[in-house]
Amino acid sequence: MTEVDLPPRLTHLTFHGPLSEARAGRLVGRLAATRPATVLDIGCGWGEFLLRVLESAPGATGVGVDIQAEDLARGRDLAKERDLADRVTFVEESALGSTRGPADVVLCMGSSQALCDPEGPHDVGAALRELRRLVAPGGRVLLGEGFWQRVPTPEELARMWPGAHEGDHLPLGALVDLAVDAGFRPAWIETANADEWEEFESGYRHDVELWLAAHPGHPAAAETRLGVDRQRATWLNGYRDILGIAYLTLVPVG
Template identity: 65%
Template structure:
C-alpha cells in the first residue's frame, strides 16, 4: 500500500472554484473554437472551458501519463471525449498551435528555459484575436537570503520577477494585459493543505508502515518550504490579448 496523493485537489495550483468560474467566463467570451493547454495535467480548466464553449475542441499536452489518464477519464465522464485530446509529449517547439485560446498555468518552463522565450512561444501559439491565460509565479516581496535557502533546492532571486516586471515582459512579447489577478493567501493555503492532506492522514494512521519514515521526511520538507514562501511567492493569472 502506497500513501494516497493529491486526491483532494481539483486544480494543481492555488485556484478557487470562484476564480476558476470567472476565468472560464472571461476566456470563452470571444467564443474560441480551438483550445491548447500547455502542461495540462488532468486538464480540469480546459474541460471546463470546453463545457462552456460547445463549439470548441481542446488539446492538452503533458509528460505525466497518470495525469493525462485522469484527464481522459474526466472528459469521458463529462461527455467531452470527442472534443478533448490529451497528448503525452513535450511542449517545447510544439506544432499544436495556433489556437484561439492557450492555457499555460504554472507551466511556462515547458516552453523554454527562460520566461521571455516562453512568452514568445505563447505569442506564436495563439491566433490573432485570441487569448492566453498565463499563470506565472512572481515575488510579492524580495525574499531574504535565509528565506531563499529554505525554499526549493537552488532557489534564487532570478527564479521569478516582480509583478510589474512580469507584465512588462508580456507586453514586450506582443501582448496587452486584458485582466490581471493574483492568487489569494486562502487559495494558496487550500492548495498546499490539499496537496498534503491525504498523505498526512495516512501517516497518522500508519506510523509504523515501512514507507512511513521516507514519506514523513518528504512531507515535512514540502511543508517547511511552502511555509517559507507563504506570503512571498505569488501566482499571477494574466489574461493576455495578442497585439495585432
C-alpha cells in the same frame, strides 16, 4: 510493494494551483465569451481547467499536453464522465517547440517551464514568446505564473526549495512588462489570495498526511514523512506570503 500500498496522489485538489472555484469561474467565463473553436493547454495536468472551458464553449475542441501519464489518464477519465471525450485529446509529450498551435485560447497555468530549454534556467520571457507563437490572431492566452510579492532575503531563500534564488521569479510589474515585450496586451491582471494558497497547499499534502497517520509502520513511511515535512516547511517557513501567483489574460497584438 504495489501502488495500492502507497498514498493516493492529489485527489483533494481540483486544480493544480492556488485557484478558487469563484476565480476559475470568472476566468473561464471571460475566455468562453470570445467563442473559441480551439483550446490548447500547455502542461495541462489532469486538465480540469481545460475541460471547464470546453463545457462553457460549446463546439470547441481542446488538446492538453503534459508529460505525466498518470495525470493525463485522470484527465481522460474526467472527460468521459462529462461527455467531453470526443472534444478533447490528452497527449503525453513535451511542449517545447510544440506544433499544436495556433489555437484560439492557449492555457499555461503554472507550466511555463514546459516551454523553456530544460538544460537552461527558467526563462519566462522565452515562454511568453512561445505562447505568442501558439495563439491565433485575436485569441487569448491565460498565463498562471509565479512572481515575488517582495524580493526575498538570502535567509528566506535558504528556507525555500533547493537552490532557490532571487532570479527564480520577477516582481509582478516586471512580469507584466515581459508579456508586453513579447507582443501581448494584458487584458486582465489578478493574483491568488491567501485563502487560495492555503487551500492549495493543504490539499497538495492532504492525501499523504492522512496516509502517514494511518500507516506509521509502513516500509515507505519514513521516506514519505521526510519528503512531505520538508515540502511543508518550504511553504510555512519559506515562500509563504512571499511567492505569489498571477493570472494574466493576454491578448496578442496585431
